[in-house]
Amino acid sequence: MKIQKAEIALGIFSIIASVWFILSSRKFPESLNQADVGPAAFPTIISIIIIIFSVTLIISSFFNKDSEDKVEILRIKNVILSILLLLLFALGIPFLGFYVAAALFFPIMLFLASVTNWKSIVATTLLFELLAFGVFDQLLGVPLP
Secondary structure, rough: HHHHHHHHHHHHHHHHHHHHHHHHHOOHHHHHOOOOOOHHHHHHHHHHHHHHHHHHHHOOOOHHHHHHOOOOOOOOHEEEEHHHHHHHHHHHHHHHHHHHHHHHHHHHHHOOOOOOOHHHHHHHHHHHHHHHHHHHHHOOOOOOO
16 A cells, blocks of 8 residues: 555544544533533543644645655564553553553563663653652542552
8 A cells, every 4th residue: 555545544544533532522421510621621632633633644645645655664573562562451450450560561562662771661660650650649539440
C-alpha cells in the first residue's frame, strides 16, 4: 500500500474511532457539581483534537503525492515482543495490581527499546510509579487497581 493510501486510511479510521468515542462519551453520567465539566469532557476534547489532526493528515497526503517514503522496521522481533508485553501488562493489572504490573512491565519494555543502563531503567520505573501514585492516588483521589 502506498504511503498516500495508508495515510488516508489511517485518517479515516481515526475520524471514525473519534466520532465513536464522542458518541459513547455522551452516555456518561452528568456531573454532580455544576462547576465541574463532567466525565465526558476529556474524551470529547481528545477526540476533537484527533479529528483535527486526522483531517490535517488526509489533506497533507494529497499534497505529498510523489513522496516515496518508506518505514523500515529494523527490529521486528522487538516490536512483536513489545506488543505482546503490552497485552500481558493490560491482562496482568487485574491480577497483580497496576503498580506491580508496571514495575514488571517498564524494565522489560525499556530493555526491548535498547536501554541497557540499569540505573536509567530503575530510575525511569521508580519515577513513573511515583508519578502515577502522586497524580492518581494523592492528587485526584482515584486509586489505581
